[in-house]
Structure formats: C-alpha cells, structure tokens
Amino acid sequence: MADDDVLVSARGLEVHFPIRSGGMLRRTTGAVRAVDGVDLDIRRGETLGLVGESGCGKSTLGNALLRLVVPTGGSVTFDGTDVTGLDRRALRALRRRAGMVFQDPFASLDPRRTVRQTVSEPLEVHGLRSGRRERGERIAELLELVGLDPAVADRYPHEFSGGQRQRVGIARALAGEPDFLVCDEAIASLDVSVQAQVLNLLRRLQRRLGLTLLFISHDLSAVRHVSDRIAVMYLGRVVEVGPAAAVGADPQMPYTQALLSAVPVPHPSLERTRQRIVLRGDVPSPAAVPSGCRFRTRCPYAFEPCPDVDPALQPVGAPGQLAACHLHGVVGRPVRRAEEAVPAAE
C-alpha cells in the first residue's frame, strides 16, 4: 500500500489509564490498558469499520487518533504529521481537519446553546467565515447539508428528536470542513428507522465531501455493509483487519469468527455450512490482560505458543487481510515472563 494513500496511521499505540490507590500519596497500583499496542492504517476516502465488544477500547482508540486523549505510548500520524507532540496551534489545526460524531445525541449537545451557537462554534474557534452574514449563510448551508431546515437554527436541543439532534452533531463536526470523521456508535442510540436515515446521510456526505470515516460499532453486522474495510478489536488490540467482504465472509481470527457466528446469515445454505463458535467465559479485565495472545482464555483453539508469544498481525486469507493468530504460523513477540527483567528493547 502506497504511503500517501494513508490518512491516519497508528503504530504501537497505547493508552493506559493509571489505577491509583486512594489517600494522599495516590500511588499508581496498575493500569487499565484500554488501547494496548494498536497498529492501524486508515486510507484516504475509505470507511473503516471498527468493531469489538463493549469496553475493548474502541472509543479510547478513536479519541487517541484525534488526540482527545494523550497516548501513553506509540504514535499517531495524521496526513504525514506525527500528532503526538503537537503544540497548541498545530493541535487546533488538527481539530479542524478531524472531527467526531458522538454516540448519544442527547448528551453531546450543550442544552444551553442554540443549534446556531453549537454549529457555529467550530467556525468561531477557527476564525472561519467571520462576517456575520457569511457565518449565518454557512450555518444555513451546513444545516441544509445534514437535512435540517435552517429556520430551526435558533431552537434549543431539547426541541429536537434524537435523529435531528444527531444531524446537528454531524453539522457541527462538518463545519470546519474536516478530512476525517470518527463516528463513535453514532447511530446506536437512535430508533431503528432513524438509524437508516442517519446512516444514509453519513454515506452520502462521505461521497460528496470525500470524507474518510472511522465507523465505530459493537455490532459487526451493522458495520459490514457500510464499510470498505473492517478492523476487529479485542482487549485494546486490533486482532484482525481487512476488506469488509473478506473479514465478513472468511474471518481468519477465532475471535472474529465468534463475533460473526452471533450474526444471523440470510442465506440458509451459508448458514448451514458456517461453523459456530460460542465464546466461553467473560472478557478479561483490561487491567489484567492475559499473557501472549490476549484471546487465549476464551479461544477454543488455544495451543502451546498462545500464552508465550504475543501474536503479531500477519497477512492471511484475502489480499490486504491481516490477523493476529498463531494458527497461521507463530509470529510475534515472546512474552517476557519475569517482570523484574530489564525492560528490553523488543
């Protein structure tokens, strides 16, 4: 893959939240490894679906890509620039080019600000269309773009339905003319009928504006049909990534297979041939990630190398498909067993 095809790229990205003991001294007693060594490339103009169970770190990854949380390790590159060490100015410029649509449209709009104030905030922050009239025109344009009547600009969020509010949220995210949009469960909390509308709006906008989308969802079936590629996340790590068709039809990582076997298949013949994997047990806590392959405590195929070698993503299956599983050959970093060992460089 040519490098200038890639808009956003994560390498060894880590976001660890310290767990602190109470009391005055607040010693750090451990860490929640919300994002724990993610390698991911998002290509210009594509929709990448990011799926995984609740708590696996999807939101944290999305936030880290936008530098809304500061990574504790690794790097994020946006359009060729490393964003981990940006100063205030550069960070503001990044915020203009990369935005976010949030899950709950009832929580993501300030109840005390009108739609106009909300949508105009990015314009004010970045000094865009600073004339009063031009700004008004731009706001009307944005509201029309997301399918809202510009006449509602002076209403407050509580006067709108969930779907309408989400459109306001999308208008805000688009105000700075971004290249990249993270949609974090952007339709999950909407009524089913409204979900389709908002989803169509997002796809239409993407085509029209040439947006690159990271579409986060816990539901693989919902993401399959709207994504060009899919990345599957488990316990803070991307464990499989590839073209949506390949990952959806022929998953190479047991966890993805398990996710898919929970999805009903419309073709009876396909349904019959498909092997069912039922997950055992619960997701381990991200504060105590299993050694080696993090999926091994629930994997029906776990074998000797799994606890000892942390599997790396390797090309398997269809072109462009990557999976982290020793079933395709043991590739990865051996586990450092003793914690007292000197932190070796790899």
Place this chain on the structure above:
Amino acid sequence: MTGAPLPEPAVSPTATEAGVPSTARTSRPRWRETLVLLARNPTAAVAATVLLLIALMAVFDETLAPSGPNEIAVEDRLQPPSLEHPFGTDDLGRDILSRVVLGAAVSLRVGFLAVAFALVVGALIGLLAGFYGCWVDDVLMRFMDILFAFPAVLLAIAVLAVRGPGSGNTALAIGIVYVPVFARVTRASVLGVREEVYVRASRSVGASDWRLLTRHVLPNAAPPIIVQTSVSLAFAVLAEAALSFLGLGTQPPNPSWGLMLAEGRGFIDLAWWLAFFPGMAIFLTVLCFNLLGDGLRDVLDPRQRTLMAGSGR
C-alpha cells in the same frame, strides 16, 4: 439574638446533589422559563416581592425616610410607636422607622458586597479546581479547607482587627468567610459538568479551555451556585448584624440593623420597640432570602423542572 454568634457558612443541600453528571442534560436554558416557574411557586414569589420592596427601600432611602436618621431630638426620646413615629424613637429621640429604612441600605450593601466577593473569588477557585483537577484541585481545595476550618467569627474578627471596622471591611470579612462555601459548591457542580459529552464535543472541534469554561462549563454549572447565592445573602445580612452587634461592623451613628439591635438591647424592658423593629427587619430579610433560595432550588433542579414542564428527555 443575645450572644449573636456569627452563623457558620452553610452549604446548601443541592450543592452536592447537583454535582451528579446526569442532571445538566435536562436543564433548560431560558431565564423566562425560570421566572415563570418561580412565579408559580407562591412562597418564592412572595419572598421575591418582599425582597424587591426592601431593595427599593434601600435604594430610595433618603426619599422614603420620614426624617434624617441621625436627627437627634432629645425631647422626643424613647417615644413608643405613634402616628408621628410609627416605629417609635430611640434614646436620642431619633425616628426608628427612618433608621430602619436607612439601615436597609447599609445591611443590604454589606450583604451584597460580601456575597459578590465570595461568589467571584469562590466560584473562580471552584471552577479551576473542578475543571483542572490534579494538583490544582489539591492545592486550592486544601487552602479552602483551612479557611473553612477557622471559626467564622474568629476569621471575621481577625480581618476586622487588621483592617479596622467599617462597612467595607465588614463586607470583606464576611466575604472571606464565605469564599470556601462558593468554592465547594462550584467545584462539585463543575465536576459533574466537566465529564459531559458536550464538553468533550466542544474540545473535539478545537475549543480552548477558556472557551470551554466560560461558554459551556460555567453556564451549566450555575444553578446550584445561584441557589447558594440567595442562601448566602441571608447569612451575610445576619452576619453583618452580628458583627455590628459585637461593635465590629457598622460604626455609630450610622444605622445598621445589627447595630440598632445592639443599642436597643439596653432598653429592652423599658422600650421594646428599639430592638423589635430592626430585629424584625433582619428576620424578614433573612427569611425571604432563604425562601427565595428554596424556590430557586426547586425551579433550577432539572429533575423537578422536567416534571413540571412535562418534557422528558
């Protein structure tokens, strides 16, 4: 009010409740709606009206007072209430009604100045502590704890001892006593609002901390602070009276309700009206500020408001 202890700063009960993150989501922005709901609450409406009258009285004191407050007429001294002197006269023959009217200006000015000081300083401290957390929070709030731990009277007396008596310094002393209260109320409220998704959403489009604080956090964290302001005004008026009663606040011959109460104490069995009318003025003002505070709490409490306005999420 013998002994006249300076009331300890009281944290209004909503202070902590309103810190719950979910509350801000249903709150409504419009002042008109707040006023309408407040007007529907009869107790609060009456309290607000009485306070408005007292405030008007304080503003137009010179015009309203039947005679000069410090006009001595020895031949008229210690007259019981009559048509000529509805509240009677004091030991120097001064008209008590006039002095109560003029005392309103002194008492309310000190009360407002004190609360304004406490509000500005305390809310700023609470805002920074709540928003930034970490060591900013630790340093600021430990400082507030220390200030809070001082007995209120002692703190006020110390301030007045250093800066000398007088109404400006009284306001400052009372204000300092109430700074930690506002800091705590504000911090608790900000802690809830800070985590709101809309704050993160604003950050995601590039809003600066200053913008987040002034446009999003403060407006949404305001309701409990407003309630606290009303409740604190009651206490500040009471505190001014207490300090004046102790001889540390307003200095004679200027009228202040607390000072008049102190001066009237000596005549309590001889001429009850000397202490009675300023005492009633204090009582009424404090009561109304408290009732208004309760009313505001009901109206600004989002859950309550959602119930009344009938518009759930």
